[in-house]
Amino acid sequence: MTKTPLVKPEFSAKRTDPYGPPTIHRQLQVESPVTELDWPETRRKVWTVAKYEDVRAMLGDTRFSSDRSRPEHPAHVAYDEVSHQGAIIEMDPPEHSVLRGRIMNEFTVKKINALRPRIEQFVNESIDAMLASGNEGDLVHLLSLPVPSLVIADLLDVPEKDHGFFQKNAEIFADGNLPQDERKAASRAIADYIAVLVDERTENPGDDIISRQIQAGSTRQEAIGLGHLLLIAGHETTSNMISLVVMTLLDRPDLRQQLEDDPKLIRGAVEELLRYFTIAEPGGLRLALEDIELGGQTIPAGSTVFGLANTANRDPDVFPNPDEIDFKRGARNHIAFGFGPHQCLGQNVARLELIIVLEILFERLPNLKLNVPVSELRFKEYSNFGIHELPVSW
Numbered sequence: 001m002t003k004t005p006l007v008k009p010e011f012s013a014k015r016t017d018p019y020g021p022p023t024i025h026r027q028l029q030v031e032s033p034v035t036e037l038d039w040p041e042t043r044r045k046v047w048t049v050a051k052y053e054d055v056r057a058m059l060g061d062t063r064f065s066s067d068r069s070r071p072e073h074p075a076h077v078a079y080d081e082v083s084h085q086g087a088i089i090e091m092d093p094p095e096h097s098v099l100r101g102r103i104m105n106e107f108t109v110k111k112i113n114a115l116r117p118r119i120e121q122f123v124n125e126s127i128d129a130m131l132a133s134g135n136e137g138d139l140v141h142l143l144s145l146p147v148p149s150l151v152i153a154d155l156l157d158v159p160e161k162d163h164g165f166f167q168k169n170a171e172i173f174a175d176g177n178l179p180q181d182e183r184k185a186a187s188r189a190i191a192d193y194i195a196v197l198v199d200e201r202t203e204n205p206g207d208d209i210i211s212r213q214i215q216a217g218s219t220r221q222e223a224i225g226l227g228h229l230l231l232i233a234g235h236e237t238t239s240n241m242i243s244l245v246v247m248t249l250l251d252r253p254d255l256r257q258q259l260e261d262d263p264k265l266i267r268g269a270v271e272e273l274l275r276y277f278t279i280a281e282p283g284g285l286r287l288a289l290e291d292i293e294l295g296g297q298t299i300p301a302g303s304t305v306f307g308l309a310n311t312a313n314r315d316p317d318v319f320p321n322p323d324e325i326d327f328k329r330g331a332r333n334h335i336a337f338g339f340g341p342h343q344c345l346g347q348n349v350a351r352l353e354l355i356i357v358l359e360i361l362f363e364r365l366p367n368l369k370l371n372v373p374v375s376e377l378r379f380k381e382y383s384n385f386g387i388h389e390l391p392v393s394w
């Protein structure tokens, strides 16, 4: 990469290149790995952290707070007092540790692997619907959005008759093209729906996550907040990754060929593409609770701090030739699922969904192709990175 000096260092979280972090973030990694910049989009100053080891140190240190109920927290704008209870992603210890401890064993590898037949069914049913509908369409709406919402509905044991309602509202909530009010209404509809499940299962406990959370001591509101968080955290993220993985393989026939020649590479491919796209970068936003030494700098108490996970996952000291997609790299040490106490609880669910999509999609639709070049796709620039639509034919 050519090195031009930073003329007026200003931070932007906007993603400009679908295939990589903004140039300024890469320059920061080389020239000022831990530094304070203006962040005009938020009218704040922000400390950015760009080297892999520093981002991990920061995410692993609870003096960098995730507690959005604090008015000084950079994500306080999105804080909602009601859904906060149970939303472990926006809590600090000891509250966070108690609630996370209560849900942890729902996400063991064994439990997640047991989801395989259901996920295969959801992927196959989505492809059946694609085939029944003709020979072209938008893969985001045909596959990427429905599969993760059905998986979360399944995790919460949402009755099959309500999957349509759940899926429709999950899709509206995840659609960044829609007005904010419409998305909020969909989010509330889901929370209200989960509240009904919580009340029913408090009366008549079943063999499901919600019932077990209530039996383990969760309050009504905590159980609602947790069910809601699983959807918020697990739907759009996984959906975006499904679209990006499929897009990459359609755009790079050489990579697709590698997987066809050796399907055992699928796991490594999923890991490498998680690293490569690192779609949930805003997960690295924190508030410094005290003066903290990091990367040779002192970050003062009260500072907004942004761990640039996307840039960290391209750190050449950890990932040689970081801009190359290499399915044999062994990239499992990436931080696309975060790191430390808040590391993604649903990561093995997301991995399994991606693996199953790759196992089934190209086998069932061998002629799948992009209808427009990647340069014409509309990418999401903020928040979770992804594609608005992926027009394909099969």
Ligand code: HEM
Binding pocket: 059, 066, 088, 089, 090, 100, 152, 229, 230, 231, 233, 234, 235, 237, 238, 241, 279, 280, 281, 283, 284, 285, 336, 337, 338, 339, 341, 342, 343, 344, 345, 346, 347, 349, 350
């Ligand atoms: C490719 C898909 C996914 C990506 C890239 C992703 C990424 C992340 C990241 C970066 C964090 C850490 C946020 C932070 O440090 O503040 C996180 C947390 C979390 N994720 Fe995921 N996630 C994905 C899928 C899922 C799924 C499928 C679920 C649930 C079924 C899920 C549930 C959660 C939860 C509950 C947390 C909060 C954990 C805590 O605060 O203790 N995620 N995720």
